[in-house]
Amino acid sequence: MSNSNLYKGSLTTIILKLLNEHDKMYGYEITQKVKELTKGELTITEGALYPSLHKLEAEGLLDVEVLKVDNRVRKYYKLTEQGTKETVSKLAELESYIKNMRALVNPKYRFE
Template sequence: MYINNYIFDSMNANPFLKGSLQTIILKLLEDNTEMYGYEITQKVKEVSGGDVLLTEGALYPALHKLEADGFLETFTQVVDNRVRKYYRLTDAGGKQVSNKLNEAQAFIEQLQNLLNLKPAVK
């Protein structure tokens, strides 16, 4: 089944995707060291082939929660006379990536078992 244009926003999000937002952010930051908000939205769009669109209304509350939980730290940098706020993982955030990925993998496996689905063959 092909799913097109899921939008992550605070009002109209697919519950499966909404529950995965923190995991997606943490994994992107693990892979890219540091990113600013718009860059994260564009990377999600790029990696999903444009099928998943992450809005600011979903992204920033998730980033702020991860920061408050001690998983992210921020710094600012001036780029083209504009101040950009960058996010990067803390040591605790680096450990949390593994935890979140393991949780996601276990959930996917259980869902496949419960729904009697076969994993996609690549």
């Protein structure tokens, strides 16, 4: 089920959540963490990840720190204060979505 359209609308939330948990990460590290956490069920391509990271940076939700590691330049992304607030909002929005989808898909959840 990797790269399903169901996940595409959640990419921003996934990025914000991971950065909230790990302080700062670089792009490849984010893709590998998603792969690890989903046991390979979800893969994020560079073509999807980097436009999202750049958009979040432009919106003031991420700061970028450029470091040289083993003679390679890496861009580390971390949340701004506004990004941390947006993470809380996005996670609440996603929780609500999951709850509503669960109620629609499985009748046993409709009356909780």
